Amino acid sequence: MTNENNRILAPISGKVVELATVPDPVFSEKLTGDGCAILADGSDVLAPIDGEITLFFETKHAFAITGADGVQVLVHIGLDTVILDGEGITALHHTGEHVTAGTPILRLDLPVLQKHHINLISPVLIVNYDKVRHLTPAPAIGEEVAAGRDCVLQYAV
Template sequence: MFGLFKKNYELLAPVNGEIMDLSLVPDAVFSEKMAGDGIAINSTGGIFVAPADGNLTVIFKTNHAFAMTLKNGAEVLIHIGIDTVELNGEGFERLATEGTDVKAGTPIIKINRKLIEAKGFSLITPLLITNSDSVKEMTVIKKTSVEVGKDKVISYKMK
């Protein structure tokens, strides 16, 4: 009964682009939800931001992904592109400091789209709640095109 009053939380678009279902991501780790549940964005932008307020727990050494821990306990991963770890950091610039508290919309990573795309990499970006077993319910906001740091893309409740 008390679960009815659990707070709704939201994640904002970490980048400009088009929302797509995780099942369409051309990487089984994401499409089969092995790393968590959420959405993917076929990104059109070059700046990737924090989707919510929280601690910037990890920025991967190659700057192709970052993870956050939110105050509600949700653990969020933003993975920029598919197989982009193979670029070993080329085309990615870190704009924030790992371990710091950030606000929703804070720029975290800037990319060189032309370079990454010229090397044949997709910039489909999964946005996952990696501890999705702690989530009571999750709803993807029905929208096709999203604006970085402004549009809500996921609504969820913690258990």
């Protein structure tokens, strides 16, 4: 059975950026997954899908949620945020917890991130995209999206 209506919500508010233009080859060349990116301008990072938090970096810069269909969605906050070792990012949940789409997962202290000149382009990726067909970015490049409200990716399994 195929589901054509799987939606991934914007985990953070901001402007949609094409993944190929992200200034980090790990993301632009799709080495860690396929999806899109958001130039973040919000401080709340929400769960993009219903599922279990299956990965949460100690540095709090990225997490992944695996849905009931087995698709794992990775949210990576900014580029080079790992160098801050968690400074400016507060975790609100942990690995193993079940969450619903729209649940706050992280809170960002934007002034701290800006002080450290962190590029807030935030990739939203399907890590195991071999499980997915027809991955489609939902909004147009450059469009503003609202966290927890707007769909950024649609896929079929």
